[in-house]
Amino acid sequence: MPDGGYRERVDLDVVEERPYRFRVEPRDGMRVPGVVFASRELLRDAEQSLRQVAGVATLPGIVGASYAMPDIHWGYGFPIGGVAATDVAAGGVVSPGGVGFDISCGVRLLAADCDRRALRPALAAVMDGLGRAVPRGAGPGGVWRLGGTAELERVLRGGSRYAVEQGHGEERDLLRCEDGGAVADADVDQVGPRARERGLGQVGSLGSANHFLEVQVVTEVYDTAAAEAFGIAAGQVCVMIHCGSRGLGHQICSDHVRAMDRAMARYGIEVPDRQLACTPVDSPEGRAYVGAMAAAANYARANRQLLSHAARRVFRREAGVRLGLVYDVSHNLAKIETHSVDGEPRRLCVHRKGATRAFPPGHPDLPADLRDAGQPVLIPGTMGTASYVLAGVPGGDAFHSTCHGAGRVMSRHQAARTVTGKELRARLEGAGIAVRPLSMRGLAEEVPEAYKDVAAVVEASEGAGLCRKVARLEPLGVVKG
């Protein structure tokens, strides 16, 4: 793997254009400016990430600006929170670093047909059941044992749709999934043998780090009409699932970064950081990555579908409660979308890395019952803190994108030095939050103080005109790797 990272350069010229919007003036090969939506407070110590915004602005075919969301922080090549669109017909590139290692990492929210008071007597049994039913942590293990590579290929092509066809969900679920539960352009031939091997045993598993399954309660509704359209109300119990494509997506990213790093020179592409490896979307290497990435996207969706199904079985058995899907959306993905550029419709490759698509009300790709409210945007908070449901807004900037969550401000090592897992568990249980961790070390690494304040991220996103708040949720129970 190329070992990149920006070298120190002269300071960037960053101008506050208006509240929650900063502009990075073009220089040093930048083809477009940088535009960062954030507060001054959220940009504290963001120098490295701003340099990454500037680096992304040098990519061939980039249009508009190199954008970053309020939860911007340092990532591989692109900043996490980065959004960049390239013009496919004008030699625009696709870059695996613009998607990230956890391809199609995302969030799914289910709403229970009960409120927190009704669940209370069964909560401990539900949490115990979830603790047994939800595979998690590093390495293999998943709720679904795939028959072999042929069935893996059906998952890679069919995503949530295939999982539902096999009995792991309801037909209605697919109406509430981005892209109906599967993207169409998966090319399984571009998924290498190691990725396949790693993917075989992990369908239906959370993974580790900031991934979680939480039982939550809606503690505040900001937009009653949108909340009603989404099927949530104050006091209602929900289940939020945050996970991605596990080792399969990680391996695909590694494989295709390597291939592009080797091929780039042939296309005459130079980038200021090897981690920005890319080739034109319309090239053999570009098409190969896009096809493999789409396969990983479907894998991640099937993963969330299977975990939903596992949670449903536990809720039905332990509490007689039914879970309906609110929405499922990714925050690490590149998609070919049509957007207006200088008044002309253009086919763009929109990279969203730690950024969520946020279609406005009336968008034709939204299901009819969500058309008036706009697309639900699901923001997972840090363990033990609040999560949010947002909605897309008219005129949303950055190709209809908004934030994805709280960014880390403390390293795992640093975090684990501030508290033991045992202490943190006691603190959470004391606050009325049931915890079912796999590892105490892993729990300590996710101490809330290791992250930015998700409420500030959401405020800045709304203040920047990228989305609006619909509801706030707080955890009743956490299942973690």
Next chain:
DNA sequence: ATGTTC
């Protein structure tokens, strides 16, 4: 994020 450094 990740068979947490091929």
